[in-house]
Amino acid sequence: MPTPILVCDDSAMARKMLIKALPSSWNVEITQAANGLEALEAYRAGKAEVMFLDLTMPELDGYGVLETLQKEGLNSFVIVVSADIQPLAQERVKQLGAIAFVKKPVNPADVEGLLRQYGVEL
Amino acid sequence: MSQTLTSDQKDALQEVTNIAMGQAASTLATILSTFVTISVPRINIPEVSEIGSAISKMVGNGKEVTAVRQSFAGHLRGEAIIIYGQEGCRDLADLMGYDEDIDQSAERELLLDIANVLIGACLNGIADILQTGLTFAPPSIMAERVIINSLIDPTQLTWNNALLVEVNFTLEARNFSCHLVTLMPEDSIERLKQAIDTFMENF
Numbered sequence A: 001m002p003t004p005i006l007v008c009d010d011s012a013m014a015r016k017m018l019i020k021a022l023p024s025s026w027n028v029e030i031t032q033a034a035n036g037l038e039a040l041e042a043y044r045a046g047k048a049e050v051m052f053l054d055l056t057m058p059e060l061d062g063y064g065v066l067e068t069l070q071k072e073g074l075n076s077f078v079i080v081v082s083a084d085i086q087p088l089a090q091e092r093v094k095q096l097g098a099i100a101f102v103k104k105p106v107n108p109a110d111v112e113g114l115l116r117q118y119g120v121e122l
Numbered sequence B: 001m002s003q004t005l006t007s008d009q010k011d012a013l014q015e016v017t018n019i020a021m022g023q024a025a026s027t028l029a030t031i032l033s034t035f036v037t038i039s040v041p042r043i044n045i046p047e048v049s050e051i052g053s054a055i056s057k058m059v060g061n062g063k064e065v066t067a068v069r070q071s072f073a074g075h076l077r078g079e080a081i082i083i084y085g086q087e088g089c090r091d092l093a094d095l096m097g098y099d100e101d102i103d104q105s106a107e108r109e110l111l112l113d114i115a116n117v118l119i120g121a122c123l124n125g126i127a128d129i130l131q132t133g134l135t136f137a138p139p140s141i142m143a144e145r146v147i148i149n150s151l152i153d154p155t156q157l158t159w160n161n162a163l164l165v166e167v168n169f170t171l172e173a174r175n176f177s178c179h180l181v182t183l184m185p186e187d188s189i190e191r192l193k194q195a196i197d198t199f200m201e202n203f
Helices: A012-020 A036-044 A062-071 A087-095 A108-117 B007-032 B048-059 B086-095 B104-129 B186-201
Strands: A003-008 A028-033 A050-053 A077-082 A100-103 B036-038 B042-044 B064-074 B078-085 B134-136 B140-147 B161-171 B174-184
Touching: A003 A012, A003 A036, A012 B007, A028 A036, A036 A050, A036 A062, A050 A062, A062 A077, A062 A087, A087 A100, A100 A108, B007 B036, B007 B042, B007 B104, B007 B161, B007 B186, B048 B078, B048 B161, B048 B174, B064 B086, B064 B104, B078 B086, B078 B104, B086 B104, B086 B161, B086 B174, B104 B134, B104 B140, B104 B174, B104 B186, B161 B186, B174 B186
Parallel strands: A003 A028, A003 A050, A050 A077, A077 A100
Antiparallel strands: B036 B161, B042 B161, B064 B078, B064 B134, B064 B140, B078 B174, B161 B174
């Protein structure tokens, strides 16, 4: 069965770039979200076993999504994908339960390495 | 000739600027030893006749500003201008721990440093998608404590097309915003648009 994954970024271009960087052998069903609220909706609908989450977004930003997920018992692997690479940002998202931080523009080898590290079947 | 962007081009340019600004924020955080948050940059290419008014509108009509300019050359050429609101300059000085009588040369140096980081990050990010490099002249103070509406006289512009990038930074609890204006000749804007199209076709 394909793994339901969610790609959340306000830029359509950024979503395309990320989806292109995913391992081609990974059997996934991709849902896209353009802001944090859409991401939460998809998450609650069970469409986000793995979530790729941007930080800077309108409506609800990535930090807000992580905070809400924590309150709701976080049942998702969240990988933050951001251009904001300050060490403090990385620390904050990890405290909020994200498993990893990937820097934009996304390097496909980084994503694959990360997924393997967490035992995702590719 | 109209230089407006398609919504795809705008989205792509916004994302490229966003990535570049993330890198700039990281550098600024080091310079200022504080946490810097950035908003999603807003991009606009106004009609040539409306550059002056578009800039005043973006910054806020009647606002007192200080501006830094820096020229660049290469596959794209033109001039980039960073516009700081006067309150922002004070907040920055505050954050840097200067007292009330901030030394003028220290303040100028700080404004030049920040402009250099922002302009370099933004334009190098854009140059990356063009797969080219740019060279920069050192930044210089363009105007100090002037009213925004008198900063740019459209009839005096050497480069008559503009790319406006609005970036808002928050430094710790302070709101500090500044604006980046890039002025380029028409052939550079055309090259930029072609490069974005090529870049997007790869995705």
